[in-house]
Amino acid sequence: MRTIILGGVLACLLGEAALAAEPYPERPITIVVPFGKGTTAELIATVVAEAMSRNIGRKVTVELKPGAGGGIAMAQVEKAAPDGYTLAMITQGTHVFNLSLYKTLRYDPQKIVPITPIAAVSNVMTVHPSNPATTPLEVAAAAKAAPGQLTYASGGVGTSHHLGGVLFASIAGVEIKHVPHLVSVDGVKKIVSGEITMGFFNLPTVVEEIKAGKLKPLGVTSPARSPHLPDVPTLDAGGLKGYDLVTWFGFGAPAGTPPEILQRLHDEFAKAAADPAVKAKLNDAGLDPIEQLQPAEFVRRIKSDLTKWTPIIKASGASAEVTRKATAPCPKPG
Numbered sequence: 001m002r003t004i005i006l007g008g009v010l011a012c013l014l015g016e017a018a019l020a021a022e023p024y025p026e027r028p029i030t031i032v033v034p035f036g037k038g039t040t041a042e043l044i045a046t047v048v049a050e051a052m053s054r055n056i057g058r059k060v061t062v063e064l065k066p067g068a069g070g071g072i073a074m075a076q077v078e079k080a081a082p083d084g085y086t087l088a089m090i091t092q093g094t095h096v097f098n099l100s101l102y103k104t105l106r107y108d109p110q111k112i113v114p115i116t117p118i119a120a121v122s123n124v125m126t127v128h129p130s131n132p133a134t135t136p137l138e139v140a141a142a143a144k145a146a147p148g149q150l151t152y153a154s155g156g157v158g159t160s161h162h163l164g165g166v167l168f169a170s171i172a173g174v175e176i177k178h179v180p181h182l183v184s185v186d187g188v189k190k191i192v193s194g195e196i197t198m199g200f201f202n203l204p205t206v207v208e209e210i211k212a213g214k215l216k217p218l219g220v221t222s223p224a225r226s227p228h229l230p231d232v233p234t235l236d237a238g239g240l241k242g243y244d245l246v247t248w249f250g251f252g253a254p255a256g257t258p259p260e261i262l263q264r265l266h267d268e269f270a271k272a273a274a275d276p277a278v279k280a281k282l283n284d285a286g287l288d289p290i291e292q293l294q295p296a297e298f299v300r301r302i303k304s305d306l307t308k309w310t311p312i313i314k315a316s317g318a319s320a321e322v323t324r325k326a327t328a329p330c331p332k333p334g
Helices: 002-020 040-056 068-077 092-101 136-145 161-172 184-193 204-212 260-272 276-284 295-316
Strands: 029-033 061-062 088-090 114-125 151-154 177-180 198-202 216-220 246-254
Touching: 002 276, 029 040, 029 068, 040 061, 040 088, 040 114, 040 204, 040 260, 040 276, 061 114, 068 088, 068 092, 068 246, 088 092, 088 114, 092 114, 092 136, 092 161, 092 204, 092 246, 114 136, 114 161, 114 204, 114 260, 114 295, 136 161, 136 216, 151 161, 151 184, 161 177, 161 295, 177 184, 184 198, 184 204, 198 204, 204 216, 246 260, 260 276, 260 295
Parallel strands: 029 061, 029 088, 151 177, 151 198
Antiparallel strands: 088 246, 114 198, 114 216, 114 246
8 A cells, every 4th residue: 555655646746747847838828919900019929929839839829908008918918927928029119118108107117028129110101192291391391380280190109100200299399199099000091081190100000001002101210211112211311300210029028937938938039030931921011120139138228228218208298198299309319
C-alpha cells in the first residue's frame, strides 16, 4: 500500500513538473486592440496575428475594444494575468498623447510593458473634392475667415488623427472644431459626404477613397513624401513649417510578465514583421516598416515621444475632457 501511495505521489509530482516545463505558449494568445473595425490598428494586428499563429502553432486572436481614447482596451490588459496570453496593441495615443489630454486616465501606462513597435504610418490631410482649397494654407485662410466653423474628424480623442488636427491648428494659428468618432471609418465617411471639412487620418484608412476620387489629399504629415502617395507634398512643404507626425503601432503586455516571455514575444513579433507576406500586405495597405526595438529601447523611444509631444499638446490647449480651441503658439516638433 505504501508503495502504491508513494508511486501515486511521485506520479503527481512528475506530472506537475511536466506541466511547469511546458514551453510558452501552450494555449491561444489574445491581442486587444484599442480601435474598431476597418482601422489601421485592426489591419496590422490581424496580419501579424495570422503570421504568429502559423509560426508558434497556437491561435493568436484579435479582440477589438474601441473607446475612451484606447482606455477601455488598456484597462482590460492592465488587469489581465501577466502570463503572456493577453497582450495589447499600444500606440502613441495610448502611451504618449493621452497622458497630456486626460486629467485622469482609466489605466496606468506604466502597467503595460512595451514589447516592440511593429509598423509606422503617415497621416494625410484630406478634404472633400468639392472644397476649393488646393493647399493646406488655403484651408488655414478659410479657417481664419470663419473662426471655429471648420471641422475635422478623428477616430477618437488621443488618436494621431486628433493630434494631426491639433498640430495643424497650432502651427497655422487657427481655430478648428474637433469631431471625434468611435471608429475612424465613420469620420472618413463624414468627410466623403461633406458633413465635416477635413481629416488627418492614417494613410491606409483613406488611401482607397483618395484613389477613387472621393477625397482630395492636400498633404502628408511625414517630414518626407510618402512612397504610397508620391505626388502629394508634405504639410511642411505646403507652408506649415515644422509639421511632423509619423505615428507608430506596437505591442505591450501586463506589467509583471516574465522577462523570458517578453523576449519570446519580441522575437515572434520581429519574425512576423520580417515575413515577406506580412511586409507585402502592410506595404500594400500604405504602412511603412519600423525597427523592431528591444523592450528597453522601446521604452526609451516612448520617453522621447513624451518629451516631444507634451509641450505641443499643452500649448495647444487640447483636452479630452473639454473641447477647446487650439490657438496658442506651438513649439515646433522635433
